[in-house]
Amino acid sequence: MKRKLLFISFLAVLLVTGCSNDENQTKEEENNEQDIVQNETNKEKKSLEENKKITKNLQQEKGVISGQVIEENDKVSALIEIEEKVNEKEANTLAEKYVRELKKVFKNQDIIVKVEKEGKVIAKISDSDNEAKDKNIEEKESKSKTTPSNNITLKSLSEKGGLTLNSNPITQQISVVIDSSALSKELANKKATDIILEVEGKEYPFTVNPFKETLFEVQNTDFTEKQLLAAIIKIK
Known part of the structure; x- marks a missing residue:
């Protein structure tokens, strides 16, 4: 009889504990659902406010x-x-x-x-x-950082002895002449059509001197010598 009473008491404890656990689990699930709903509501409210602002x-x-x-x-x-x-x-x-x-x-x-x-x-x-x-x-910027520029200043060509500026005493215009044979490193295998003179944003194509094919020239520019020495040669 005593054993029977002990068993019944143990069973009652298990039932109470089980019910308590179920109630706690249910409350926890309800709280989680409420949190989810509240978070969604907050997101929608914030989204609506940002929408109005934009x-x-x-x-x-x-x-x-x-x-x-x-x-x-x-x-x-x-x-x-x-x-x-x-x-x-x-x-x-x-x-x-x-x-x-x-x-x-x-x-x-x-x-x-x-x-x-x-x-x-x-x-x-x-x-x-x-x-x-x-x-x-980003790719262009990265490429420009890793790829050396093909532009050469006329001043640097002048220092290497490959540039002549011929001034016309009558018109005061200046022709730019480049000796490609003296600049074999910079202009290796380049034709006159492969290079362009750029002065203050304006571009001028080179032509071959009719008397000497190694000379490339731009005739009769309206720029001063100072402006020309600050100009660049763009190589294709």
Whole structure:
């Protein structure tokens, strides 16, 4: 009888403990669900606030008539209407800017920005377009750092004895003459058509001297000797 009472008591303890564990587990699950719902609510609230902020900034941009940001599943899009005076280049710049702004907020969503003028889409940029452009810029910058420049200054050629500046006493114009045979290292296997004279942003092609094929020249420039010595030779 005593053993029977002990067994019943033990069984009762197990039942109470089991019920208590179930209740604790249920409460924990409920708390977790509440936390998840609260987190989602907070995210939606923050997303809505950021959406309003970006939309407000967008509408205040110069040349913008109206703008709105739309969230749809895994995609966020912005539609911008611009004034007639805004050109296509400015429209693309604006679209690129807001793709980046939206991507800062909606990191895991696809972004697309359209710019319309007089009912026609004149710019359409996505985050993948921006990423490809940024990658291309990075590659070019990296290449420019690792690849030596092919440009040579006329001053350096003058110091090596491969440059002559011939001044016309009547017109005061100056012709630039390069002796390619004296610059075999810099102009190895190069033709006159492979090099260009650039002075203050303007480019001038070289031609072969009719009397000596190793001489490349640009005739009758309107620059001073000082300007020419600061110029560069661009080698293709």
